[in-house]
Amino acid sequence: MTIRVLLADDQTLVLAGLRTILSAEPDMEVVGQARDGQEAVTLARDLDPDVVLMDIRMPRLDGLAAARTILAGGSRTRVVMLTTFDLDEYVYEALRDGASGFLVKDLPDEQLVSGIRTVARGDTLLAPSVTRRLIEVYTRRAPAQASLPPGVRALTPREVEVWRLVARGLSNTEIASELFVGEATVKTHVSRIMAKLGARDRVQAVVLAYQHGLA
Numbered sequence: 001m002t003i004r005v006l007l008a009d010d011q012t013l014v015l016a017g018l019r020t021i022l023s024a025e026p027d028m029e030v031v032g033q034a035r036d037g038q039e040a041v042t043l044a045r046d047l048d049p050d051v052v053l054m055d056i057r058m059p060r061l062d063g064l065a066a067a068r069t070i071l072a073g074g075s076r077t078r079v080v081m082l083t084t085f086d087l088d089e090y091v092y093e094a095l096r097d098g099a100s101g102f103l104v105k106d107l108p109d110e111q112l113v114s115g116i117r118t119v120a121r122g123d124t125l126l127a128p129s130v131t132r133r134l135i136e137v138y139t140r141r142a143p144a145q146a147s148l149p150p151g152v153r154a155l156t157p158r159e160v161e162v163w164r165l166v167a168r169g170l171s172n173t174e175i176a177s178e179l180f181v182g183e184a185t186v187k188t189h190v191s192r193i194m195a196k197l198g199a200r201d202r203v204q205a206v207v208l209a210y211q212h213g214l215a
Contacts, residue, residue: 003117004050010055037059045075053116056083078100080100084105149212151197162189162193163209166193167205
């Protein structure tokens, strides 16, 4: 299956570089390029890409607002934010609004490609150590909420345990090793956790865990 990618960045050189990298992959197709957030919203609606690589700072409509607009419409499109270290204060907001993760712009080509594949198959960008570290830092900065999501009370003790491990950034394989269970069992637990929490994906489950002091 070909992964259809929309690029959104106001820097021509960045767009050209991303297009060159992704076009060299046999399973990827760059279906469009946007140079501002408003154009990204329009192209996402018209082209229905699998993944949008969205820069945070763009003219007319910034990347956060553009991502929020795309995701609010119930689109199946997954949004990955492109950031630099000096913009990391925006990461939490993007994750809270439904982004599937974020990538640092100077990431090695193979990690960029791998990240897009990860998101396209429905997973989230939580594996790289830099992502784990930044999610921990910026979700801790978010104001704690007094009440837990209603679905938390429906979680079994084992599901709470798995949720905490997910929030630490562990993969399903790592969780299986930690709990001495099969990976398929972990996948089932994670699916049930997200359903009970009403989380769009794994990232939102992590954000909820930090918001409510469970991680």
